[in-house]
Amino acid sequence: MAPNFNSSSLYDFVVRDGNGVKGLAELGLLEVPEMYIQPPEERIEKKDSRAWDMPPIDMSMLNGPEHEKVVNEIVRAAETFGFFLVVNHGVPLELWESLKDAANTFFSLPAENKAVYLTGVSRSAKVKYGTSFAPEKEKILEWRDYISLTYSSDEDALQSWPNQCKEVALEYLKLSSKIVRDIMKILVAKLGVELDDSKFESLIGIKKVNMVYYPVCPNPDLTVGIGRHSDIGIITVLLQDDIGGLYVKVESENDAENEEWLEISPTPGALVINIGNTLEILSNGKYKSAEHRARPSSTKARVSAVMFTMPTAAESIGPFPEMV
Ligand SMILES: O=C(O)CCC(=O)C(=O)O
Numbered sequence: 001m002a003p004n005f006n007s008s009s010l011y012d013f014v015v016r017d018g019n020g021v022k023g024l025a026e027l028g029l030l031e032v033p034e035m036y037i038q039p040p041e042e043r044i045e046k047k048d049s050r051a052w053d054m055p056p057i058d059m060s061m062l063n064g065p066e067h068e069k070v071v072n073e074i075v076r077a078a079e080t081f082g083f084f085l086v087v088n089h090g091v092p093l094e095l096w097e098s099l100k101d102a103a104n105t106f107f108s109l110p111a112e113n114k115a116v117y118l119t120g121v122s123r124s125a126k127v128k129y130g131t132s133f134a135p136e137k138e139k140i141l142e143w144r145d146y147i148s149l150t151y152s153s154d155e156d157a158l159q160s161w162p163n164q165c166k167e168v169a170l171e172y173l174k175l176s177s178k179i180v181r182d183i184m185k186i187l188v189a190k191l192g193v194e195l196d197d198s199k200f201e202s203l204i205g206i207k208k209v210n211m212v213y214y215p216v217c218p219n220p221d222l223t224v225g226i227g228r229h230s231d232i233g234i235i236t237v238l239l240q241d242d243i244g245g246l247y248v249k250v251e252s253e254n255d256a257e258n259e260e261w262l263e264i265s266p267t268p269g270a271l272v273i274n275i276g277n278t279l280e281i282l283s284n285g286k287y288k289s290a291e292h293r294a295r296p297s298s299t300k301a302r303v304s305a306v307m308f309t310m311p312t313a314a315e316s317i318g319p320f321p322e323m324v
């Protein structure tokens, strides 16, 4: 039976004490508390959404006679939707199973063990456990917990990231970085831009893995797992489990007013790639950073692992000179 929270004790329980939404959901709530109820325009209605139906792009074909065809598919997807699926990308299915296990193990820890990674408590600025987006500033919170792991070196990762997930998260970061490099090379070349190696590496120099946990939710129609946003960086690599709930906004070509949210259903073996705001800016709008959001499930917890790439602080961001 759920205790009687007022909004401040609820906030303390979820955010400050590190129980997260997972701790809240495990109290057996019959309805989401008011601070999780989104205004109607932000809610995600499952029933009237169409499915995303672009076939996945086969990355292994980049090494064969169909190279040019695959390059064009990637470029076209980046120019139109800013989202696409890839298969044969080099991240083995077993790694995904291990990532999911690692995320479940971490998020199942008692609150006090997770709370050592809360902002302001964590010994490392590179490890951050939290919930929602910025709960101290938000009036309405999102139905998710996360652990965010920023990379600086293998040594630091193995020392400061949580034991429950450090090895698999690092492996995922490395394999997905390779995918980002391959895709970024293609996208940059198509713009006619030439970058030396150090500039190229610096543009994707900050890498971060977020493991996101969306607990079972009594009212998925009223709340959001993650609200509408676009990613700020260069390219994001997202691995979702088999629960579903990721939606991307598409605009109909002849009517910008007419937006629609399509569900990117889980496709076994596929990774989701999306373009971030920084790459949209570098390309002077040629590549699109699309809004997306996620809906929790009423029956199962959902897990995703998201690898973000961003420029190092030394980079000042504006369109490539070739693009203006
Ligand atoms: O979990 C998901 O499917 C989406 C996560 C996401 O968009 C993000 O963390 O930026």
Ligand SMILES: [Fe+2]
Residues within 6 Å of the ligand: 229, 230, 231, 292
């Ligand atoms: Fe995102």
